[in-house]
Structures are given as structure tokens and as C-alpha cells.
Amino acid sequence: MLPVARRRWLETKVQDEGQIDIDAISELLKVSPMTIRRDLKELESNNKVIRTHGGAISPYSLTQEVPYSSKENKNVQLKKEIAQKALSLIQENSTIILDSGTTTFELAKLIKNLDALTIITNDIKIANELLYSKHNVIVIGGEMQNDIGALFGSAAEQMLNMIHADFLFLGAHAIKLEEGISAPTFGKSQIKKLMINAAATTWCLADHSKFDQYSFTKVCKLHELDGIISDNGISESTLTRYKESVDIL
Structure with a gap:
């Protein structure tokens, strides 16, 4: 040929x-x-x-970025269940990072009723949800992504380089076995990488629709995570394949 x-x-x-x-x-x-x-x-x-x-x-x-309004009502019950499982991992007096996203937003709803934690986020909707909580809330600076509400850019990156947290609850646009976690933009990917570097423990929160998908820029390999929290919609064959590389709750 x-x-x-x-x-x-x-x-x-x-x-x-x-x-x-x-x-x-x-x-x-x-x-x-x-x-x-x-x-x-x-x-x-x-x-x-x-x-x-x-x-x-x-x-x-490639999995593309979609506006917050288009995804906030998708798989809501599954996201609530994932958030409930994530809540059980949070220890008293912890410092946690909540990445932007609709599943981490469900976790923020549950967290606001806990005793005081230190919470760092790049999501203005999460920050607003925690407005009347007892927590010490730190919003990283930067440019706001319209229609999404996530913060990114050099100011956000500088702040993440200065902190250390006990836990990161990472959002994911796409998860693929070989490529790992990926994101739709360079800016979002860089923020996620710095969050991982800043946290002692990283759990990715993702419903079953994110598996076997790939987005534009690489974030991390699966072995760099402590685990993934997902729902029962993952097929047994998919679960078996992924569990060889990462813990899944």
C-alpha cells in the first residue's frame, strides 16, 4: 500500500x-x-x-467542556451517592481541596453541615454553597471560566503552589485506562495537576459515564490517585480492567 x-x-x-x-x-x-x-x-x-x-x-x-447548566441535572442521584461515600473519608479538622464540578458541588452540600474544616476551592458555586457554613473557606484567585464558574490562570496556580492539604476531591471530565485523567483545556489541566501536588491524598469523584473517555489534555495517570469513587453503573468488565490500576469505591 x-x-x-x-x-x-x-x-x-x-x-x-x-x-x-x-x-x-x-x-x-x-x-x-x-x-x-x-x-x-x-x-x-x-x-x-x-x-x-x-x-x-x-x-x-474527545470529551468537550459543557456549560454548568447543561450538566448540573445529569446523573444527579448518582452524584449524590458518590458524594455521600466521599464524605465518609473526611476526617475531623482536615484541610481539603474541592475541585470544580457538579459532583464535588454535591459533596460541598454535605460538608457544609459538618464541624469546621478548612476548604480550598476553585469553584465559585461551591464557595457560595459554603457561604453560611462554619468552615474556613479559601477561594483561589484567578480568571473565571464563563458558563462554568471555575477559576484558573497564573494567580490560581501561584496560590496552589503555596498550600498543603490533607485531601483533594478531584473532578474528572474523562477517565481512560492507559491515558488516565484528562481535561478539556490546558488551563484546567494545570490547575488539577497542582491540586494533586498540594494534597497528601487524592480521590477522584466520577460517575460511570466518565470511564473509557478521553479529553484534550492529560492530568495524571491512574496510579497517581489514591482511588476513584464512582457508582454502580460501571460494568463488571470495566471495573475489573480499571481495578488492576487503581482502587475504586
Whole structure:
């Protein structure tokens, strides 16, 4: 197969299946993995694919950012149950970080009734929920993401570099076994990375719809988490695969 025809075939394969594996394609087409890597690099330069570790995905398969109003009523009961489980992990007098998101917002609703904690967040809706609580609430500075309410940017990053927390409850746009946690923007990814660095223990809160998904920028590998708290909607086969890399409650 000529290079032009092979690249056209690869492009179609990625569009049809959402992702491809270099080793599998190399064996199927009887060419070297390096040849496939060069083909994928060429396709990526033309915005036809997005290369990943060991393969490529379609740019149309990425999990995109959606406005807060579009997701706040999605899987609400599941998010409440996840938040209840997360609540059981919080120890008295802890310092915790609450990442932005609708599931962490459900946790904030439960936390506000506890005795005083120190809570750090980059979510203005979470901060507002805790307005009349007894907690010491610290809102990291920065630029506000319209329609979302999350704070990001250099001011937020500087503040996170100065703190240490006992727990982080991390939100997730997408979770994939090999790639780990990913986010839709560089700014959001960087904030999440700094939160992980600032916390002694990190639990990701994510309902089953976030699994086997991939977004634009990498946040962390699954082994960097202490665990994931999710719901019973995860299939047994998916649960088995992921539990080889990370604890799941």
C-alpha cells in the first residue's frame, strides 16, 4: 500500500473506530510501527487524528467542556451517592481541596453541615454553597471560566503552589485506562495537576459515564490517585480492567 493510500486508510479507521493501536495496525498492514507513527504524525499535522501513547484517536471523540447548566441535572442521584461515600473519608479538622464540578458541588452540600474544616476551592458555586457554613473557606484567585464558574490562570496556580492539604476531591471530565485523567483545556489541566501536588491524598469523584473517555489534555495517570469513587453503573468488565490500576469505591 502506498503511503498516501495507507494514510487515507488510517484516517478512515480512526474515524470509524474512534481510536487505533499502533502495534495492532502495524501487524495488520505488515509495516513497521515506526512507519505507522510517521503516518499518524502526518495526519495529526493536518488535524485528522490526535496521537496518544501507543496509538491515535479521532479529534471528534474527545470529551468537550459543557456549560454548568447543561450538566448540573445529569446523573444527579448518582452524584449524590458518590458524594455521600466521599464524605465518609473526611476526617475531623482536615484541610481539603474541592475541585470544580457538579459532583464535588454535591459533596460541598454535605460538608457544609459538618464541624469546621478548612476548604480550598476553585469553584465559585461551591464557595457560595459554603457561604453560611462554619468552615474556613479559601477561594483561589484567578480568571473565571464563563458558563462554568471555575477559576484558573497564573494567580490560581501561584496560590496552589503555596498550600498543603490533607485531601483533594478531584473532578474528572474523562477517565481512560492507559491515558488516565484528562481535561478539556490546558488551563484546567494545570490547575488539577497542582491540586494533586498540594494534597497528601487524592480521590477522584466520577460517575460511570466518565470511564473509557478521553479529553484534550492529560492530568495524571491512574496510579497517581489514591482511588476513584464512582457508582454502580460501571460494568463488571470495566471495573475489573480499571481495578488492576487503581482502587475504586
